[in-house]
Amino acid sequence: IAIGLTAAFIGGLVARRLRLPAIVGYLVAGMAIGPFTPGLVADEEIATELAEIGVILLMFGVGIHFSFRDLLAVRSIAVPGAIGQVVVATLLGVLLGSALGWGLGGGIVLGLAVSVASTVVLLRALMERNELDTVQGRIAVGWLIVEDIFTVVVLILLPTVAPLLGGNAGTGAPGEFGALGEVLLALGKAGLFALLMGLFGIRVVPWLLGVVAREGSRELFTLAVLALALGIAFASSAVFGVSFALGAFLAGAVVSESDMSHQAAADALPLRDAFAVLFFVSVGMLLDPRFLLAQPLAILAVVFLIVGVKWLTKFVIVAAFGYPLRTGLTVAAGLAQIGEFSFILASLGLTLGLLPMEGFQLVVAGALLSITINPLLFAAITPIEALLRRRPDLARLLERRAGSLALLEPGPGEEPLRGHAILCGYGRVGRMISSALDRRGFRYLVITQDRREVESLRHRGLPALYGDASNLELLEEAGIHEARTIIVAISDPHATRLIVERARAANERISLVVRTHSDAEVSHLQTVSGNIQAVHGGRELAVQMTRYALRRFGVSATEAEAIAQGLRRRGGGEPHIDTRPRSGGGRSLIARLIRRSRRASAHDAIETAALEGAPDDHAISPPLRDAVTTKADVSGDPIIRP
Secondary structure, eight states: OHHHHHHHHHHHHHHTTTOOHHHHHHHHHHTTTTSSSSSOOOOOHHHHHHHHHHHHHHHHHHHHOOHHHHHHHTHHHHHHHHHHHHHHHHHHHHHHHHHTTHHHHHHHHHHHHHHHOOOOHHHHHHHHTTTTSSSHHHHHHHHHHHHHHHHHHHHHHHHHHGGGGTOOOOSSOOTTTHHHHHHHHHHHHHHHHHHIIIIIIIIHHHHHHHHHTTTHHHHHHHHHHHHHHHHHHHHHHHHHOOOHHHHHHHHHHTTTTTTTHHHHHHHHHHHHHHHHHHHHHHHHTTOOOHHHHHHHHHHHHIIIIIIIIHHHHHHHHHHHHOOOHHHHHHHHHHSSSOOHHHHHHHHHHHHSSSSHHHHHHHHHHHHHHHHHHHHHHHTTHHHHHHHHTHHHHHHHHTTTGGGGSSSSSOOOOOOOSSOOEEEOOOOHHHHHHHHHHHHTOOOOOESSHHHHHHHHHHHHOOEEESTTTTTTHHHHHTTTOSSEEEEOOOOHHHHHHHHHHHHHHTTTTTTEEESSHHHHHHHHHHHHHHEEEEEEEEHHHHHHHHHHHHTTOOOOHHHHHHHHHHHTTTTTOOOOOSSSSSSOOHHHHHHHHHHOOHHHHHHHHHEEEEEEETOOOHHTOHHHHHHHTTTOOOSOOBBBBB
């Protein structure tokens, strides 16, 4: 354990310094302490046993975070898209396995292993790009959920059908019912186990966690979570003959129904991460570096299948469903890699005698290289989109399914839009802006990548377009040349930059209001475009919370607002604290603070509070309105007194 964790720490740290996913470092660390490299060699048997616990905890974590709601939101594309992609990858895996001289079973396992993306790599990439809550992020996560469910089913069936594919039986040879009967029996056992977990586990497990939580012992609660994960996984295998992975997955899914699910996930996370690291290290120990040099063509073929064919298949499928180019490119890039589930499938195939050791080495090498290449695929999204946009006929062909939803349909006698606002994005922030514009009777048009929202808005008589707002043709259809302002309420910083640049190029006079997530984004946007209001959501949240907290300590509304304005001017830096004793009265202090508050900053506070989703009774409060009407001295900072 000491050798494995130390090597993993060093490898992960080096990988992160090189801006690579930590998994790459863990796999390389496993190679370094494995039997195929000189120097220190870790105990492979112990590593394998610890890796089994890592698999159980990984699957338990997947179950806790499993969400039918997320899947149902994008089921129309995630379900057929994921299944179609798995079928294509499996067929190509069979062809590649046949070319390498393997049997049918080895090719199927290879194809299934390279068809499943890594949850860890995908979620980290989306979070780093602030795209987890975007349309493309939700599609990618939903797609991944379908792949995970499909993999769980394969883990159930593979030991049963292994003899038919030329491998060893996972639980003995086919019995008196024959191969088909064994498959049905395995499905029946898994179904019965899932039914029992659904009927009884969903009631007993949350109740048990509640009882333990009321004891007030953090250690006891953590122990209960681990006992449930490992105990249910063991019982599922011993009693029902299903895999540890399925038992752990269902245990996590049951725990997710408890009010304690977030606490359970938080308590299990450190141990899960530690054992998962050992799992990746144990996989790396099985990779022979000499194999990378001995089989370069086979490795390149697997990497091309993962990075090239999978990428292209996903992009074409997403485009066929009518989503914008950027959505397809992002989904394809995020899922063009393999990881933990691939290792689990390959390990099972190796154990069952279906996949030769050469095939396992190919899967590990393919994972190592595809995860390393994955950041480059994300970096290539904007250049590839620009290249496709330079060929309008091809771009329109790929986005043809948008149809009439990408064209305005003015009603009879309706005046064309002029002097209106273009609202890009219709999520939580976009809806609040829309509501405010509606109340004042201002005309606006919505651009969103949610087809159902466009249909709903048009049904209500509001102009809306479906597509990517960074598409210049769509901006022109929205009347960018006649618009008064464009409001960018999406959370994708890369798309936001494109919208700003293309909107400014099309209309030099238009004003822009943009949602951002960092000071760097604010600075960049203000550099590339004038007449722009960049709203830093995190900063405005901190300012409003500060103002509210000060009011709870009895600070007057005007003083609290002046302090908040000072924080906003400094960009959220440390407040200046004056600990001198009070002299004079509160009135003189308030008067000084009012003189130091700025009219423009108060106006900004009103606008940004409304944009970032503060409730109406707090977004434009009387203290804010009072601050707007005061004259201000722009020099100096307000004093915070204890």
